[in-house]
Amino acid sequence: MAQGEKGSILIVEDEAKIAEIVKAYLERDGYRVAHADTGGKALKLLKEPFDLVVLDLMLPDMDGEDLCQLIRENSDVPVIMLTAKSAEEDRIQGLGLGADDYVVKPFSPRELVARINAHLRRTKKTQKTLSFNKGSLVIDAANHEARKNSGTVVLTPTEFRMLLALAESPGAVMSRQKLANIVSGYDFEGYERTIDAHVKNLRHKIEDDPKGPVFIKTVYGLGYKFIGTKDED
Ligand code: CA
Numbered sequence: 001m002a003q004g005e006k007g008s009i010l011i012v013e014d015e016a017k018i019a020e021i022v023k024a025y026l027e028r029d030g031y032r033v034a035h036a037d038t039g040g041k042a043l044k045l046l047k048e049p050f051d052l053v054v055l056d057l058m059l060p061d062m063d064g065e066d067l068c069q070l071i072r073e074n075s076d077v078p079v080i081m082l083t084a085k086s087a088e089e090d091r092i093q094g095l096g097l098g099a100d101d102y103v104v105k106p107f108s109p110r111e112l113v114a115r116i117n118a119h120l121r122r123t124k125k126t127q128k129t130l131s132f133n134k135g136s137l138v139i140d141a142a143n144h145e146a147r148k149n150s151g152t153v154v155l156t157p158t159e160f161r162m163l164l165a166l167a168e169s170p171g172a173v174m175s176r177q178k179l180a181n182i183v184s185g186y187d188f189e190g191y192e193r194t195i196d197a198h199v200k201n202l203r204h205k206i207e208d209d210p211k212g213p214v215f216i217k218t219v220y221g222l223g224y225k226f227i228g229t230k231d232e233d
Contacts, residue, residue: 006030007051007120012042012067013082014060018105022054025109026116039067050077052116055099057083065097072098076144078119078157082107095197100158101184102194118184119157130167132228137206137215139167146206153205158183162198163206166216166226175223199224 009026013019014037023033034050036042039062046053053071057064068079081099095102100119103112130139138147144160146153155163165182166174174182180191183198199218203210215228 008032008034008049009052009054009116010042010045010050011035011054012037012039012059012064013054013056014038014058015056018056018082021109022112025113029113029117031116038062039064039070042067043070046071046075049075051120052078052080054080054082054112054116057081068097068099072154072156076154076157076160080112080115080119095158095194096201098156100156115184130164131231132167132170133214134231137228139164148206155202155205159198159202159205162195163202163216166224167228170226170228170230173219173222173225179223 006029009031011019011022011026011033013022013035016037019035019037023035026033034045036045037060039059042053042055055064055068055071059067064081064083068081071077071079078101079099080101080103082103082105084105101115103115128141130141131137132139136149140147141164144157146155146160146163161183162179165179176192176195179195179198183195184191199216200210203213203216206215207213213227215226217225217227219225
C-alpha cells in the first residue's frame with residue numbers, strides 16, 4: 001500500500017525515541033505521519049486536518065489534557081492519549097476531556113497501531129438519520145453529529161459511536177463489555193469505569209436531566225439500554 005493511503009496521523013510527543021518508533025510503525029502500516037514535539041507546534045500543524053491524534057500527556061510547554069481541550073474546541077478528531085500515569089483516575093480524567101482512548105507507557109507499538117486502526121474503522125460513516133421522542137434527539141450518522149431540541153450537540157467520536165450503537169437497538173440491554181468492544185474494537189483494562197465515564201458525559205450532553213435520563217437508562221448489574229421512542233420515518 002502506498003504511504004499515506006490509510007489516513008493522516010499527528011503524533012504529539014516530546015520523547016524523540018518514542019515518536020520515532022511510533023512513526024515508523026504507522027508509516028509501515030500505510031499512514032502519513034506528522035510529528036510535533038511541543039503543544040505549540042501541534043496546534044500549528046492542526047490547522048490542517050488529521051484523521052487521528054496520538055497525544056502524550058506530559059509535554060514541555062503544556063499538559064496533554066490542556067492541549068486535548070484546545071483540540072476539542074475546534075475538532076472532533078479522535079485522540080489517543082499516551083501517558084506514564086497509569087492510575088485509573090487519570091484515565092477517567094483524560095476521557096472527561098474528550099480523549100477517545102488511553103494507552104499507558106510503556107506500550108507495544110504494535111498494539112497502538114492496532115488501536116488506531118480500530119478507531120479509524122469505527123469512525124467510518126454510516127448514512128442514516130435516527131429521530132427519537134418527537135425529534136427531541138436526532139442522530140445524524142452521515143454528518144456524525146447529534147441534535148438535541150434542534151441544537152447541535154458536540155460529541156467525541158467515541159461518544160457518537162456509543163450513542164449510535166445504543167440507539168440502533170432501542171430497548172436492548174448492552175453490557176459494558178459489548179460497548180467497549182463497539183467503541184474501541186477490543187476490551188481494555190478498566191473498561192467498566194471508562195464506559196461509565198462516557199455514558200456520564202453523553203447524558204450531560206443529550207439529556208435534559210442527566211439524573212432522570214429519558215434516553216440512556218442504567219440497567220443495574222447488566223449495563224445500559226436506550227429507552228427513547230423512535231419517531232416514524
Ligand atoms: Ca512526554
